[in-house]
Amino acid sequence: MTTTTRFAPSPTGRLHVGNIRTALHNWMLARKQGGRFLLRIDDTDAERSREEYVAAIRADLAWLGLEPDGEERQSARLDHYERAFEALRAAGRVYRCYETAQELELKRKILLGRGLPPIYDRAALALNEADHAEKAAEGIAPHWRFRLDHEASITWDDGVRGAQKFDPAQLSDPVIRRADGSWLYMLPSAVDDLAMGVTDVLRGEDHVSNTAVQIQMFDALIAAGHAGQRPRFAHEALLVGSEGKLSKRLGSLGCDAFRERGIEPQALIALLARLGTSLPVEPIGERAALIESFDLETFGRAPAKFDDAELERINAAIVHQLDFDAVAPRLPDGMDAAGWHAIRPNLSHVGEAAEWWRLVTGPIDPPAFTEDDRAYLREAARLLAWGDDPWRALTGALKAATERKGKALFLPLRQALTGMDHGPDMAELLPLIGEDEARRRLENAAG
Ligand code: GLU
Numbered sequence: 074m075t076t077t078t079r080f081a082p083s084p085t086g087r088l089h090v091g092n093i094r095t096a097l098h099n100w101m102l103a104r105k106q107g108g109r110f111l112l113r114i115d116d117t118d119a120e121r122s123r124e125e126y127v128a129a130i131r132a133d134l135a136w137l138g139l140e141p142d143g144e145e146r147q148s149a150r151l152d153h154y155e156r157a158f159e160a161l162r163a164a165g166r167v168y169r170c171y172e173t174a175q176e177l178e179l180k181r182k183i184l185l186g187r188g189l190p191p192i193y194d195r196a197a198l199a200l201n202e203a204d205h206a207e208k209a210a211e212g213i214a215p216h217w218r219f220r221l222d223h224e225a226s227i228t229w230d231d232g233v234r235g236a237q238k239f240d241p242a243q244l245s246d247p248v249i250r251r252a253d254g255s256w257l258y259m260l261p262s263a264v265d266d267l268a269m270g271v272t273d274v275l276r277g278e279d280h281v282s283n284t285a286v287q288i289q290m291f292d293a294l295i296a297a298g299h300a301g302q303r304p305r306f307a308h309e310a311l312l313v314g315s316e317g318k319l320s321k322r323l324g325s326l327g328c329d330a331f332r333e334r335g336i337e338p339q340a341l342i343a344l345l346a347r348l349g350t351s352l353p354v355e356p357i358g359e360r361a362a363l364i365e366s367f368d369l370e371t372f373g374r375a376p377a378k379f380d381d382a383e384l385e386r387i388n389a390a391i392v393h394q395l396d397f398d399a400v401a402p403r404l405p406d407g408m409d410a411a412g413w414h415a416i417r418p419n420l421s422h423v424g425e426a427a428e429w430w431r432l433v434t435g436p437i438d439p440p441a442f443t444e445d446d447r448a449y450l451r452e453a454a455r456l457l458a459w460g461d462d463p464w465r466a467l468t469g470a471l472k473a474a475t476e477r478k479g480k481a482l483f484l485p486l487r488q489a490l491t492g493m494d495h496g497p498d499m500a501e502l503l504p505l506i507g508e509d510e511a512r513r514r515l516e517n518a519a520g
Contacts, residue, residue, distance in 0.1 A: 075106075075108050076103055077272050078099040078100070078102050079110070079112070079266070080111070080112055080139075081114075083115040084114055084127045085123070087126065088130055088327050089324050090312060091323065095275070097342060097346060099273075102275055105365070110139070111144070114148075117151075118255070138338060147265065154264055157297075164293065167219055169197060170218055172196070180193075180194060193218070217248065221286065221289055226240060227241055227288050230305075233309055266304055267303075268301060274306050276308060278310055279311065291303040307369050309377075312379050313377070314378070315379065317378065339391045340391040342363070348377045349375070351371045351373065354383065355387075356391050392422065393418050393420070397410040412430060415497045415498060415502050432496060439489050442519075442520075446485045447519045464503040465500060467486070471486075490502075490515065
């Protein structure tokens with residue numbers, strides 16, 4: 074079967090760095106196996122889902138370069154959930170309940186107060202048809218729970234966590250459908266994973282207990298005649314801030330914020346691809362290399378720490394590798410491939426290119442020089458000659474003509490030509506400044 078993964082965000086907000094990581098790993102898993110990566114918009118919650126978030130999710134994935142091979146929307150698949158529900162109902166796997174949120178909360182509190190796990194007591198299973206008729210007569214519609222099979226223990230071999238075992242009696246029968254007929258997340262997701270041929274569900278470890286429940290749903294759906302196979306599961310450890318906690322900040326950190334900060338998508342991807350794995354986090358701009366090394370076996374159980382300083386380091390290293398063509402529209406007017414090449418090693422962010430480009434276009438602001446340096450710069454202006462490598466020629470001629478070497482040879486030239494003590498390689502910069510302008514700057518500094 075073709076490996077098929079899916080990224081299934083609910084369009085109730087923007088993607089944050091944790092979602093981005095989940096999307097990336099699903100994309101990588103599919104790419105590594107030559108399979109398919111689906112975007113599934115989980116928009117059964119009509120009240121909280123927003124079209125603008127659907128658009129933002131697509132735009133964010135495009136910015137990251139994680140284009141899906143297909144897109145599905147749960148709101149367009151309600152008839153599938155209805156049919157699955159009817160099949161489960163016929164098989165006696167769903168039942169009607171009437172407890173209010175307050176009543177359920179009270180039950181929870183009582184159990185917790187007694188030191189017991191807050192598992193739903195299945196009181197509604199004891200209702201008979203007369204009870205249901207009475208509720209209907211009062212105009213009270215039921216919500217529906219999926220009845221877990223307490224006899225069938227739940228096991229799976231998790232791609233990250235290894236052998237998993239759950240006792241269904243220790244889980245609450247999940248509510249799958251609200252009284253207004255709308256769907257909660259659990260059942261539609263299982264129905265879709267079967268129908269869409271999803272082979273691998275890779276998601277955060279906050280979904281482990283959902284998986285336990287959904288495994289019984291998959292089995293019940295297949296037993297009720299649904300085509301498809303239960304997918305493999307893998308749950309990755311959650312992402313935490315560098316302070317080691319699940320921070321609010323991380324939960325709101327999305328593509329826009331990264332883009333505004335000048336973070337390249339390649340940097341975010343290089344970091345998130347390997348964070349929390351035993352592989353070294355490196356500024357790998359080549360996706361093929363990241364995909365090649367992707368392996369669930371390398372994923373650790375400890376929370377993965379997201380560190381902004383590490384992202385900045387990776388970003389700078391990625392910027393130093395970016396080709397001119399990849400950044401051209403973001404560069405200052407007139408800056409060509411040679412200019413980008415000269416300036417690139419000095420940047421932490423592409424946006425800083427304009428600052429450095431000013432060294433080429435001027436005006437520059439050289440420091441005041443000593444009398445001795447001024448004489449030296451006058452000599453430099455006289456010896457300046459244009460050729461293949463004017464910087465090498467100039468410094469070679471000055472070395473021969475003066476006693477100077479090292480810093481005394483180079484620094485006054487750099488200062489006179491750029492106004493700065495440090496910066497791009499002068500051998501690359503000088504041809505960009507050009508012969509006449511370079512001579513003018515040297516003469517100017519010589520006073
Ligand atoms: N819509 C669910 C969520 O965002 C999907 C979880 C999943 O099955 O991957 O949590």
